[in-house]
Amino acid sequence: MKPAPFDYVRPDTLAEACALLAGDEDARLIAGGQTLVPMLAMRLARPARLIDILRLPELAGIRQEKDAVVVGATTRQAHAERDPVIRASVPMLARVLPWVGHPPTRNRGTVGGSIANADPSAEIPLAAVTLGAEIMLATPDGPTSMPADDFFIGPMLTTIGLGECVRAIRFPVWPQPRIGVGFFEISARRSDFAFVAAAAQVALDEEGRCLDVALGVGGVGDRPVRLDVASLVGTELDAASIVEAVNASSNDIEAMSDLHASAAYRRRVAVTLCVRALEEARANASAKPAKGAR
């Protein structure tokens, strides 16, 4: 399984890379290559030219801003997994990363690569959509950004156009002191594409009432979706409220059927995992000390 021939170029700057990309319909970007190279090997993708962006300084680094953490597109998944800033400020991302592929694929695979690949069951896009992250793009007309919700438009499909490149992902940081995340996924084997994945984040006040909540599912339909469980704000996230909110929000979930799981299974288990993710998030948040705790 050898790829079709291609040229390889490694520009020194992002601007150069985008210019090359914009000028050539048959060019593709390569960073970690963990999803692109298998496609090349099977000749499902046949670019005439690969533009290597893995070492571009503009795409590297993890930056803490006031209310967000900006993760450079070429951040390796393994580095993100161990990064203390992400662990402290974007706990959902830290929580899902160990489930992405295998340790060796995380050593090369990038956060931006997973976002650009847009696999419907991928964990990083799920975290991005659930948290309402922004995808920051480099385009021929200059940098732009868009909500993750709008960026993913179908299975392996994003709004990325000719000459465009993911620069970074801006993950919002929640200000509350008592935050907890929950995450569950189910797959045939531990490291396979998930049939269903659910990610949740909650913030509690000192009395344990919900101040904010975010919930998303992946692997069920053709892209990760955020579910509207805003009705849980103000509640104590008791089991009944959680179940009611999840049921109400998941009525319209589109589910796909394939060799590995039926649509009925996906829809049903999505509800189960959403409930469990919220419960885990609540439990984790409850374990955090309240502000001014004795």
Add this chain to the structure above:
Amino acid sequence: MSADPATFRFVSTNRRVREDRRFVAGHGHFVADVALEGMLHVAILPSQHPAARIVSIDASAALAMPGVHYVLSGDELAAATDPLMNGLDTPKVQRHPLAVGQTRYAGEWVVAVVADSRALAEDATEKVRVSYEPLPFVMNAEEALKPDSPPVHPAHGSNVLLDRTFVWGDVDKHFAESPRHLSFRVTWGRNSTVPIETFGVAASWDPWRDMLDVWASIQMPKYPDQIARALRIPANGVRVHQDVDVGGSYGVKRGIKQTVLVAHLARRLGRPVRLIEDRLENMRGGDAHGPERIFDVEVAFNDDGIVKSMKIRALDNAGAYAGRAPFQLGKPIGAIVGPYKIESVQYRAQSVTTNKAVQEAVRGFGQAPTNYAIETAIDKVAAATGLERIEVRRRNFIRKEEFPYLIPSGSTYDSGDYHTVVDKVVAHIDFAAMERERDRLRASGLLAGIGIAACLEPSGGNSSFEPLLNEKNTTTTWMDSCRINIDGPGFVTVTIHNTSSGQGHETLVSTVIGEVLQIDPDLIRVIRPDSLACLPSNSPVGSRMAIMLGGAAFHAAQKLKAKLTRIAAHQFGVGEDKAVYASGAVSDPNSGRQLGWAELVNIAHRNFHLLPEGMEPGLEATHVMQVPTGNKLPQAGRVQMYPCHSFEFHVVLMAIDPALGKPEIKRYVIGHDCGTVINPHIVKGMTLGGVAHGLGAALLEEFVYDDEGHLITQSFMDYLLPSSHEVPEVEIVHHCTPSPFTVFGQKGSGESGYLGAPAAISAAVNDCVSPLGISFNKLPIRISAIGDAIADAQQGKPQEQAK
């Protein structure tokens, strides 16, 4: 059996497996490591159609590409070579390495392109223009049985390759007089062993010596013979280099079509040629799929759970060509009643062609699917009578004192003590505690259950199933061999005459010879000559090498020991029976005289004047051994299949979260009795590996074709191999019931674990879900199917059975 276990010096001790040393250093010698000067590379263009007539092939654009040397079509190859062998008498079912006239499955190899590199060859395959006229196709075995199904081989007349019914014993009478009956269907999905190394072969033709040299990742009896036959050259014009390490095979690396293809090209082009299958070529068209079988089973039993008689109809989906598939229906006849005293059996073996890829010999050669059917029967008998499942098995087991035991289909089981193995496992687990654990899991809201399977591993493989299913085949010889030479300076070198794929044969042989000659096995060198320098061997198949290679090594060593003893006795002037051999030296107890190894070797090699009359100089011995008990052709549908029968007893504790449907194995225990164990590390490895493989077959692995006849599980993204996360810790409980037919009492264990794990794991799933009134009767059992069935049951809907 000729040796007393209590006195073993090396056998049964945990000696390191010497082969491991080169592999941990990355210095194995696999076929892709073989670099021949001027070697050219092959890539394959497959058909995308399940069935199609080949209208035309235009290779002109491909030939014009840089680095491309040749494009081979099926017509040319078929003109230059004989069709590949069929085991059955089905001459109109012809198989060639490249499709001739029509293609019969999606993925079948149509054109071979030869270029300077694999990448260039692949580039060129994209430029070969083949036009097809699609034909009707059939994918489903029950459809293929129908006379109006599209024939995969029109000249054969139908899709039925084999339809043979055996009746052993008074089946009708036993059914009539039994108070209870039940019947069911189970289906074994199409999976295979899928080694991590694909099949590869390199060949080189020397016109000055009329010699074809072959290097291959091969596990095949009579490989050089079949190459010669196909290429229409003398068998002593084929030299297979057997020092190639094989990266796993577990039966499937027969590679004959690949080899004929490459050998023809090497001869045609006058340059070495190699084909290393890529994973897509391997999965789609490597012709290494395994059984795909529907079992319809009826049992006749009584209220005590004693099974008197059984009827089995086994319908196997062979794929587009015969291959070994039909014989994988025949081998299980040698253990058709499992470990049970079932008095009569009716067995209908049906093999049909469809437009799927071809099967090859998969670990156990059909025994694992058959055990799945038999064990399901026993579990259902238990459920019907309300008896506990282990108890039903105990009641039906052949008893220790009843061995050797003749089963209705003509095989005699050599030895066994099934009750003791079960006792040991039950004690080890504390079965009552496991049941309490199951109950505790259930009380916590999970589904939980215990799966049980008891089965045999027939070993010492011969090919008795061939004459059984094809009367024109009168083969009863299935030999193996070993040669030992003690050289002038006194060092021991042994030759073995087969390839190995991880079974540790070098370690096996040196241990056995060291045991007999009472010298350190680590000083014994084991090498593999090429096939022309070899004695006859039939390869590691049918779990035979501990028995056959161990046996041949043992006997050759005994010959040398006797020769050394005789030389010494002659010096002492005493009868041979008065001289005592110990640790490489021989002494005369009466006089106290002793001759050491070096002295004896010196006499043998240099002092002809001191040798007994008629003795050949030197110290060399060979032994070519026939399969124990294998000396008769089938009679009236009965035959002695394999000589030895290992036994295994699996107990699996499983839990399933009902909301998710994912089975979690909480504990896995296997009781294993393979007689005397020559190397415990090796046997443990086989058993653990076999269980992992069985887990894959039960829960994860399947070659799935869609309704358009395309293989949708073409890569490792969809064909799911168990990783370290999926395989649980497995506890092995040992027992040893030696075989009376082998030199140390050893039986085979190459298939251990695999033969019973699918039955045990699926039984565990079914035990988990049975309180909901559902069950699964098709492997693999996928998470989604479990989840959906549970959800339906909880809503009171009837279970949708898998098609």
Add this chain to the structure above:
Amino acid sequence: MKVDLRINGASRSADIEPRKTLLDALRENFLLNGAHAGCEHGVCGACTVLIDGEPVRSCLMFAVQADGYEITTIEGVAPAPGELSVIQDAFCETHGLQCGYCTPGMILAAHALLQHTITPTREDIVEAISGNICRCTGYGQIIEAVQFAADRLRKANTPRPHHGADQPVEAE
């Protein structure tokens, strides 16, 4: 394209076309046959090498991308010809292999783990080798080999260059 690589501590150069994977380059250009092709699409792990000490699938990298890293193959693990490292010896001790095809990748994955983790739990080991498929052993004796090696390395007080700051050192 001219490619300059650092392999097992030595500088090696070759003219390699862009589409050639690091796996194929190691085997064909540099005659290091220990990395094996099992699937060529990044699932089986038989091609595993270490890039700056971390396991990576060499079938998912092109040789032209591999400059500027310290690449370690199985051939770089043995301390000297004919001598085995502690972890290689451990695999021999427990028979953590049969056919040997997945073994180089498996050993490198284990080697990387033991550089980071002094006292790996069984779960740590399972996770570390989860990207390496073995069809022969069922993983049992492989896990034992890594446990055995961890024990020997710990008792020998072996220094670990990549021992992370966030991993507590176990008191012995």
